[in-house]
Every structure is written in structure tokens, then in C-alpha cells.
Amino acid sequence: MNCKLWLVSTMALLVGITFVTLAPAGGMPSTSGYTVLGPIRHGKLTIFPVVATRSFDTSEFITLDEGLRSGEVTVSESGGVLPLMRGRRVVPRDGAQVNQLTLVNNSRRPLILLAGEIVTGGKQDRVIGKDRIIPAESDPVDLGVFCVEPGRWVGSSDKFGVVGVGNQNPTATMAAPEVRAKAMAAKDQQQVWDEVAKTRSAMAGIVVPGPAAQAINGTTSYARVMDNQEVKQHVDSVADPIRHDYQSLIQQLRDQKAVGVVVAVNGEIVWADVFASTGLLEKYWPKLVRSYAAEAVVSRVRSGDADVKRAQEFINQLDGRHETVDSEPGLYRHTEISGNGFRAFELTSLLPKTGFDLHVAKMTE
Secondary structure (H helix, E strand, O other), X not given: OOHHHOOOHHHHHOOOEEEOOOOOOOOOOOOOOEEEOOOEEEOOEEEEEEEEOXXXXXXXXXXXXXXXXXXXXXXXXXXXXXXXXXXXXXXOOOOOEOOEEEEEEOOOOOEEEOOOEEEEEOOOOEEEOOOEEEOOOOOOEEEXXXXXXXXXXXXXXXXXXXXXXXXXXXXXXXXXXXXXXXXXXXXXXXXXXHHHHHHHHHHHHHOOOOHHHHXXXXXXXXXXXXXXXXXXXXXXXXXXXXXXXXXXXXXXXXXXXXXXXXXXEOOEEEEEEXXXXXXXXXXXXXXXXXXXXXXXXXXXXXXXXXXXXXXXXXXXXXXXXXXXXXXXXXXXEEEEEEEOOEEEEEEEEOOOXXXXXXXXXXXXX
16 A cells, blocks of 8 residues: 555544644655654644654564563562572562662563653652663663652552553553653753652643642652543543554554654654554553653643644754763663754664664654
């Protein structure tokens, strides 16, 4: 099927969503290997699908959600386990630290961690600060994390999980772009806390005064705020139409290698997430779209509508003034790119038979 001829008019039955012909941006060629297609809009949120010139086999990787649900991946407070040789008993001990957690990957597959993923439990909820790969059947690994629940330092459980585990639709497991940005780019705990406080205040302002607002004001937990029933209704009203229809769309566009999105909120392009395969995008899509929607529902300033040309320019520009590279030989390379008005992050797998970018995230600064 020719992508230029693909129309999504059958999806336009949903109220409030505007669909356009999905075609590459006229006069704006891809210089990055990625091509932006026409937008899917709902309210303040606009999603531009991204297709790639090629896709890669990512079936050998496991995600954090998959690992925690199966029990093959465990997360605990740093200091909760002693270093061990594979096969020996894990010995509990005290010594928890705010910005560290310990993860063990007992799966036979390497684990992908994405910056912005939230784990709940322990003494505080945490957000992962950097994309990385954890090897299969790993010994305990120290994770760099940031607290997203500054008001608690009492263990709620011995292990961590993800928000929504046990539900048919696990949600709120990815922080909104502004919170992700403070962890990924600023790398500053106080800025993360400040952004969490701003989000909490904004969410309290959109719910009906009463028990819901009191519950939001009575917690410092980002996860609890996003799991508030009235907040979920606001976020879902934006996320669900786009999530359902984009999922359907990328299945239709598998042959065109749909691998990511460029995101605009209130007409301003703010973010992009691009993966190595359509399959990997589909695994992350439900929680990604809710994170974008959470940003949209509290955004106030509108500056017009983002168009395909601007979205293509955004994804094309991945070369910057400065690069910082962090790598674990034979496992992964993490590259942070600082450019004019943007920051980008590339997670490249160095495992045998790979050598490709698993995830690319880009933010406007």
C-alpha cells in the first residue's frame, strides 16, 4: 500500500479528532532517515506519526513493564541487597538512598529501561533518569533515579512495581515530558521535585473542588496524583481517542515502518520518541500517549497549530554543538546531544547482531 494514498477517513467518526491524509511533508525531505506524516489532533494535543527507512528486530529485548509483571525483574531500595554471584542467595540489608535503586534482571533477555518510567513502592516512588540496557541474568545493578514523591521516606513495600500493574490497562507509568526533561536533561533532584509540585498544583486546579482536589493536595506523590480518578478522566479524554486510533494506524503502517511520534502541545512542538521497530513502539505507546496527554491537559498558552513541515524539521535536526557519550562496552552507548534550542538522547545497542539505535528522544529547550 502506498503511504501517500492512505486515508484515515474511517477514523474521523470520533468527535473532536481531525485526521488528515498521511503523506510525507511536501518540499521537506527527510535527512535523518525518519519521515513525518500528517497529524492526528485532539484538543491541545497533536501527534505526528514517524516512519523510518528501515526497522530492526527488537524481539530479543524485554521492557520494564514486562519484566516486573512476570517477576523476572525486581527493583528494591539501594542497600537492600548485597552484591552476589549468579545463583547465590540475595541477602537483604539496610541502607536505602534517595537517588539509587537496585535492579536485578533474571530474564534471559536484555532489559530496556527508558528515562521517565516510574516505579512505585519502597520508601519513595522514583523515576528512571537515563535510557540504558541491563544485560540478561544480571547481578544487582545500581540505577540512577530521581524521587517523584518527596513527602515520604517510609517503606510501603519491599519491592517496586509500576503504576497500574494488575489492571487491564496499566497507566501513568511514564512521567509527562516536563518531568522527564528535568530528570534527563537537568539531572537535578530539586528541579524534578519542583516540576512534580507544579503538576500537582495544575491537576488540583482542573478537578472539581472537593474530595478529589483534597486528595491531590494531600499527597506529594506524582503517581498518586496521576492515578486520581478525576485526573485520569481528564487525561483519558485526550489520550484514549489518540491512543486507540494511532495503535490501529501503526498496524496499518507496519510495512511503512512506523516507529515513533513527534508531539506538539498547544501548537508548540515539544517532544519526539522514536524506536528501532514498530513492535517496540507499540509496547510503549499506551503509557507514552498518556504522558503526552497529561502535559496537554495542564498546558494553558496556545500558539496556533503545529504543521508537518515544522515536525519534519524537528526530527531532521539531530546534530548538535556538543555530545556527551556514556557507554558500557558490548552492551550499549548513550549519547546526549545539545543543540540550538533542543536536547536529544540516543540509546544504541552494542549487543551482538545489533548496533542500532533502540530509542531516540528529543526535547525542545
